[in-house]
Amino acid sequence: MSSEWDETCLVCGTKTKNRCAKCAAAGISLFFCSADHQKLVWKVHKRVCGPTKANPFVYPLLSKDESGQILEHMHDSSGQLSRFPQQTSTVAKALQHFLQIPGRELRDCIRTVTEGGPNELVTPDIQRRVLVIARAHENARTLDLRHIVTSPVANPFGNLASWDWYSARDTTEASTMRWGDEPWRSWYRHAMLVYLYLMDQCRREPNSPETTTRAAWLERLVERNDTFIRTTIAPTCPHLADSMLETALRVKDAMQMLGMPTGPV
Template sequence: MPGPFLHRCAVCGTSTENRCSGCSKAGGPIIFFCSPEHQKLVWHNHKRVCRDRSAAFVAPPLSDEEYQHYRQVADIKIPHSKPPELRTTLAESVEKALADRKLPIDFQRVVAISRTAEDLADSWKQTILARIRADTAFLMTDPTGDSSKAPPVGSSTPWEFVAAFAELVLLYHKELSPITIHLVRFKHHALILHTLLRLRLAGSSREIPDDWILRSFEHVIEALNDGIYYKDQNDVHRYRATVDSLSAPVQQVVPFKHRGGFMPGFGILELSCWPE
């Protein structure tokens, strides 16, 4: 169900009818930018999932840096909060998750496969990529193995950030499949949010003001309306848990308060954020 932010700029929240033509022409989600300047601001990341990659949010293959990093951390045992005999390595954790989904289970092999863009649009390869990236991001965020908080922006790549965001949604919304089109617009907006947060950390509040960050986060949460519906008031705790989990990296940059509007059967129709 389209929400109130659908016709607002993905960067600043200004009301607009200007769509990203690359996403629109390729049958991807409707992403709005109020001006060429705001589209260019996030283009260095958005271009990698625009056009023919847009409709399914086809994430890029592992970079050389990611490949080397994931090989290095593959044998780290987690979570540290458990006795040594109960800990599993990152590779074992990923392999178990993939085996549960009847996907190839050799960690080193799937990491090697994920370095090439050939046939990367296959849903199982995208699932593998996302799982590796999300689990590594969670491990780097909390060595105890806690995967209920989104990773800090400064310690995650854009693709790890998006994968972790999607994994957190699946944690609270088990009715969704890891291989789904329901979270496509959500992922696009999560990528834009990460881009703005990184620009903010590298620059100043004058360049990327608080309001832009909060409007972008509102877009991320609103995009969940594409595929998640809350049947009754008992479902509100899932919404609140999801918002709290996803808000952690934003709170580290722009502390804020929020209020959500809820209509049973239709989902969360509005999330309003304002600086503390």
């Protein structure tokens, strides 16, 4: 990434030397300009902070509530899922399509990636993919763009999984095989998690005094993410980088139509 964005706060994008100590111990430099800014996103960052979680970025296991919702609705095609291709129009179909999991094993598969479940029964790679695919499609099932401004609090890891799987995954065979292991992926996931979390706060509190300040932060974060795609992702994944930039532009246009804060892309 360009020197302008080196050592910048994950929350506001300003220069700082303050690193998250636990993440540094895991071998990744994530910066917060103040304790207040780290505290602002601690609800989500703490779940991916420190050794064994931060680098590589490890999606947290499903909570029992998340797991229960997925199991109850895994065959439902509502929300944005109704617009998906038939083969991925439910959580169950998506898991079968992308991972070739037999239908009779789907419920047990979800339990293996749930807190307190038999997590040792699946490899880390399969666990990661199940978590991302299940969360991404459950997120789509509960998303109604017609009421996005007034909808409840979003699941931050559902939002991230949707972005990770559908906007930051090259669909060519070679890239799909190594999806998730790219050297740049961990930092990008941390950055997008914070960005999406702040975005959801602005969406839910459009008239809050804090939203004006956070909207300015979001503009800087969009610019930083755009630069990261062009300078760090594009050299090794040019097709993916082009696709990510196109998606970011479409998201920006949609946000403007909804009256939500945006930044340059």
